[in-house]
Amino acid sequence: MLKYVGLRLVAVIPVVAFVVVAVFLLLHLAPGDPAALIAGENASPQQVALIRARLHLDEPLLAQFWMWLAHLGTLDLGNSIFSNQPVARLIAQRIEPTLMLAIATTVLTVLFAVPAGVFAAWKSGSTLDRGVMLMSVSGFSIPVFVIGYALIYVFAIQLHWLPVQGYKPLAGGLWPCLRSLLLPSIALALLFSALVARVARATVLEILSEDYIRTAQAKGARTPRVLLLHALKNAGVPIVTVIGLGFASLIGGMVVTESVFNIPGMGRLTVDAIMHRDYPVVQGVMLTFSVVLIVVNLLVDLSYSLFDPRIRYRGK
Amino acid sequence: MIGSPLLDVANLSVTFGSGPAAVRAAVGVSFTLEAGRTLCLVGESGSGKSVTALAVMGLHGKGAHVAADRLALAGESLTGVSPARLAAIRGREISMIFQNPMSSLNPAFTIGYQIAEAIRLHEAVDKAAARRRALDMLEHVRIPDARRHLDSYPHALSGGMRQRAMVAMALACRPKILIADEPTTALDVTVQAQILDLIETLQREFATAVLLITHDLGVVAEMADEVAVMYAGRIVEKGPAAALFDAPAHPYTEGLLAAVPDHRSARKERLSEIPGNVPVVNREIPGCAFAPRCARARPVCAERSPRLEAIAAGRASACLRRAEIEAERAGHVLPCREDRHA
Numbered sequence: 128m129l130k131y132v133g134l135r136l137v138a139v140i141p142v143v144a145f146v147v148v149a150v151f152l153l154l155h156l157a158p159g160d161p162a163a164l165i166a167g168e169n170a171s172p173q174q175v176a177l178i179r180a181r182l183h184l185d186e187p188l189l190a191q192f193w194m195w196l197a198h199l200g201t202l203d204l205g206n207s208i209f210s211n212q213p214v215a216r217l218i219a220q221r222i223e224p225t226l227m228l229a230i231a232t233t234v235l236t237v238l239f240a241v242p243a244g245v246f247a248a249w250k251s252g253s254t255l256d257r258g259v260m261l262m263s264v265s266g267f268s269i270p271v272f273v274i275g276y277a278l279i280y281v282f283a284i285q286l287h288w289l290p291v292q293g294y295k296p297l298a299g300g301l302w303p304c305l306r307s308l309l310l311p312s313i314a315l316a317l318l319f320s321a322l323v324a325r326v327a328r329a330t331v332l333e334i335l336s337e338d339y340i341r342t343a344q345a346k347g348a349r350t351p352r353v354l355l356l357h358a359l360k361n362a363g364v365p366i367v368t369v370i371g372l373g374f375a376s377l378i379g380g381m382v383v384t385e386s387v388f389n390i391p392g393m394g395r396l397t398v399d400a401i402m403h404r405d406y407p408v409v410q411g412v413m414l415t416f417s418v419v420l421i422v423v424n425l426l427v428d429l430s431y432s433l434f435d436p437r438i439r440y441r442g443k
Numbered sequence: 444m445i446g447s448p449l450l451d452v453a454n455l456s457v458t459f460g461s462g463p464a465a466v467r468a469a470v471g472v473s474f475t476l477e478a479g480r481t482l483c484l485v486g487e488s489g490s491g492k493s494v495t496a497l498a499v500m501g502l503h504g505k506g507a508h509v510a511a512d513r514l515a516l517a518g519e520s521l522t523g524v525s526p527a528r529l530a531a532i533r534g535r536e537i538s539m540i541f542q543n544p545m546s547s548l549n550p551a552f553t554i555g556y557q558i559a560e561a562i563r564l565h566e567a568v569d570k571a572a573a574r575r576r577a578l579d580m581l582e583h584v585r586i587p588d589a590r591r592h593l594d595s596y597p598h599a600l601s602g603g604m605r606q607r608a609m610v611a612m613a614l615a616c617r618p619k620i621l622i623a624d625e626p627t628t629a630l631d632v633t634v635q636a637q638i639l640d641l642i643e644t645l646q647r648e649f650a651t652a653v654l655l656i657t658h659d660l661g662v663v664a665e666m667a668d669e670v671a672v673m674y675a676g677r678i679v680e681k682g683p684a685a686a687l688f689d690a691p692a693h694p695y696t697e698g699l700l701a702a703v704p705d706h707r708s709a710r711k712e713r714l715s716e717i718p719g720n721v722p723v724v725n726r727e728i729p730g731c732a733f734a735p736r737c738a739r740a741r742p743v744c745a746e747r748s749p750r751l752e753a754i755a756a757g758r759a760s761a762c763l764r765r766a767e768i769e770a771e772r773a774g775h776v777l778p779c780r781e782d783r784h785a
Binding site: 341345346361435 | 500502526527530531533534535538539543546549550551552564565609612613
């Protein structure tokens, strides 16, 4: 088991290295002079030269890389070209709403989509199954901003149950924070659930025809136990995998959701940085998202051993 | 025999689908099983043996429709019983083991957990006590190094060991009946005998009745007290094992017996076989379902349906030409018979 964890951790190193190099090269892979690109079309030669000097773009590529790496070691991601603030601080300010939104969305998704998928599999072919699948198709097809505005219209404007927009930081208490996140996380969870419910249904449906399910029934286990213990534990690996993979697509949806609900998170920071050609910020954001995704995937990998004992043994 | 038999099945039918395309997997199946006895359901693949057994357990799938005049365990009807009561009966009163031990144990739980679960589903014992009993059962089924295998996952065990674990799980609550659906078919020949031996030993120790489903007449010869031969969803012959082996009263039984290789024969003979396959019964078959494959069939066999009729003490056969065939055979083997009765 420990060896399995160790192997997984070691496997992360080359991925991180690749991400670091790729993010560094981002600026240099864009065609043309990066400094001119950043300065914009109407910049004077002096402005371009200033930017070039500030970003050390006049030095050899390798020297630039070592410098960048050294700064990275101290969590120094450079300064924003636009606001001149340290990128690390900008990200630190923006990461909480995004992480909270991602966690709330994932929790909502797991609580809703997994039982829905299991139930649909159990009652496969029934009206209920079709209802769940219809919701799943809708979740895929309706853009998240449409769902977002519809939720705002009904629950905030008409019913006044929840705030229209904005984010209340966690420091102000858990409940106000969750209240401000409820509508955006529902909007995102509908998208995410579409994927997870579908996979949960397909996996459980297949497992329900396995011999060991019949064995469980033959020894007197009732339906809830058969579904939630005997079937679901075996369905764990595919379901957790799709949650991990879906997390990546969640980041895309988050950018839109943060705009709709006016949440000052990473998504908005990213869009603003790209608009302003604020390369240091873009690099910082990419690096952050990459690290988050690597961590999520590592957790997914490690969780496999909880569901399937054979994976633990293979690591030996 | 006083009172109702332990398992009483009368006129059981299992149908898949509905309307004219419905498949009648079992039709008018009737048998009884007495405490501590072994009844073998015999037949080729597709003859309705497994479907009958699953219907007794209430484990037939969603698509199957089960009807019976009587399906009773020790006098208690199992038809129309609540899911809760059915779950309470399964594993405690009637247990079942299956053909493929490789896929019948849940890969995500330890052997010990799965046996202890069977106990805890039916008895109010704590985890530690259930675990002790699971260990005791593993020792009963003679799994070597039982204490270690309590925490093994199924993938770490061989097929034979897994079937032993299945037997341990099935018998953990000392059920009155064990249904074994082709329990040795998927195993190595050397292991087959061990598992049968194990079932027999535990059957005696726990006084369990066994409903054994098999296509292997060698298994029947070793295990059965009574035999019911099934063909195309119907019982075509039943009776005490010895009598049935001695003088089969249905051409199908005859054919099955002739198809058993005789290892004592010195010559390498071509094995006798019954030509053709078991038909899928998705329409009313006029006449006898076996007639197209029957060496003794006459035109009448394709017209009239035979009924299962009592022919001797505890014996019954469903063959229109039984009387003629018997006379015919008596003609051939008469001297031999007389010798024995003398």
